[in-house]
């Protein structure tokens with residue numbers, strides 16, 4: 201197939217259930233210019249080099265060509281929009297990230313462990329007297345939503361509103377050509393509603409702080425170092441909520457799907473529960489939720505015999521790099537015994553995932569419980585139906601039948 205049309209194929213929902221053949225074709229040209237002017241980077245070495253390259257920006261407003269320029273225009277259409285640090289470059293990125301990392305500490309995350317175990321048990325207990333569950337709707341979706349809401353201190357009665365507002369915003373992570381005018385308007389509307397809601401919550405936590413993360417961030421933003429203004433506080437809280445609502449669901453669902461296709465690994469996990477740690481890392485390499493992220497070039501960049509011009513949109517195809525046979529032996533094989541497994545599942549470099557420790561705790565506990573408690577689990581449909589998004593990829597539903605539920 202014409203290399204310049206491969207990314208269009210990847211975006212096509214018809215290929216969502218298995219884009220990996222298309223990635224292999226793309227890797228024949230590690231950096232390939234698409235017909236819309238986007239540069240797609242598909243090989244491990246080049247993705248890694250660019251993730252550490254300061255000439256690459258996460259700020260889509262700096263794009264001046266092709267699809268990225270469209271995003272830049274879309275973003276500027278959103279009145280009062282503020283970019284979270286996922287979309288910022290140093291020095292602002294580093295300043296805001298430092299404040300968040302300081303409060304989203306390892307102790308705070310570890311403190312969630314017992315609560316996550318409880319939530320997982322409650323969700324599975326609710327499946328008693330049934331023989332089929334939807335891993336996505338009944339389990340993988342409610343778990344991270346509850347966990348991040350409790351960690352942040354979002355009152356229970358407000359969560360359903362956030363669940364309506366967050367998906368249109370997350371959609372904006374898709375390449376611009378995938379986002380219609382109406383969806384841009386919906387995202388702008390949702391952004392406004394979240395901002396208004398969070399302003400109210402911040403005021404409450406300012407007057408009556410709790411031991412939640414929003415209270416901690418509010419306090420940190422008001423200390424005399426002046427490291428975060430009100431807008432930045434809002435966007436950082438919004439980012440944590442959005443990232444916590446929409447990614448872990450896919451890691452749990454992708455993991456369960458992979459395990460159900462490899463029942464020998466389920467049997468091994470029952471005998472050796474500690475293996476869950478390596479198993480989840482291997483899913484992050486083999487079938488990760490974040491398939492790609494985009495960047496913009498700040499100058500012309502020469503790499504792998506290609507000159508990417510300044511202002512171009514660059515797609516870093518993480519999921520392809522993690523399947524690159526030049527980096528991983530037998531890269532298309534799911535092998536939880538891999539030890540050399542530096543995947544791109546949580547990114548790399550200055551934007552490395554802030555929530556990785558929480559996502560790992562949730563997924564380890566979730567998978568361990570599913571494997572231990574479901575007796576003889578079987579997939580109802582293979583492949584399952586997929587969610588529409590190409591960048592945050594995962595099943596829409598994952599129906600599983602089982603014979604019994606252990607205590």
Ligand code: HEM
Nearest residue numbers: 285286443444447448451490493546547551553554555559
């Ligand atoms: C399985 C679940 C998750 C996956 C696969 C994941 C993946 C990623 C990836 C690949 C990036 C890098 C983006 C880039 O380079 O442009 C990232 C960044 C980020 N993630 Fe996650 N994430 C997950 C869960 C979470 C959770 C639970 C939170 C917070 C509660 C979170 C918060 C963030 C933040 C704040 C960033 C931006 C970091 C920065 O720009 O410096 N993530 N994540």
